[in-house]
């Protein structure tokens with residue numbers, strides 16, 4: 001049997017004891033929501049379980065404090081969405097001008113095809129931006145498979161990829177020509 005993993009670990013420097021206290025309390029609240037939902041989800045099925053698991057802010061990850069330094073991490077599995085939304089809450093409350101980022105690695109105990117990759121998110125008080133390795137590959141493949149001349153799929157073209165269609169964006173710029 002093969003196990004899939006999600007690993008991440010990133011630090012956030014807090015400024016004072018008040019912020020550390022807030023972070024500890026907020027994490028504990030989210031952790032209780034997560035554990036409550038996690039327990040209930042195993043008793044529910046399908047849409048009910050899904051609705052319960054995404055309706056509250058949770059903490060499906062671990063946390064460690066060292067003075068004012070907080071580390072968010074997952075050793076086997078975790079949810080980066082939860083980390084990002086907690087840090088966003090922090091920035092909204094204490095530090096509107098700051099940005100923060102974290103990345104995660106996806107892996108597997110066996111070399112199973114398609115089980116490896118990663119993602120990153122960029123967090124500010126205003127928003128959370130995501131990228132993933134699979135998303136990047138999808139963008140490259142879509143660009144490659146689109147003909148630059150006719151904008152149609154290259155699979156419609158002759159073997160070798162030569163474009164047989166008229167370019168659709170060609171406009172004569174010189175009226176005297």
Ligand SMILES: [Zn+2]
Nearest residue numbers: 147149150163
């Ligand atoms: Zn073409």
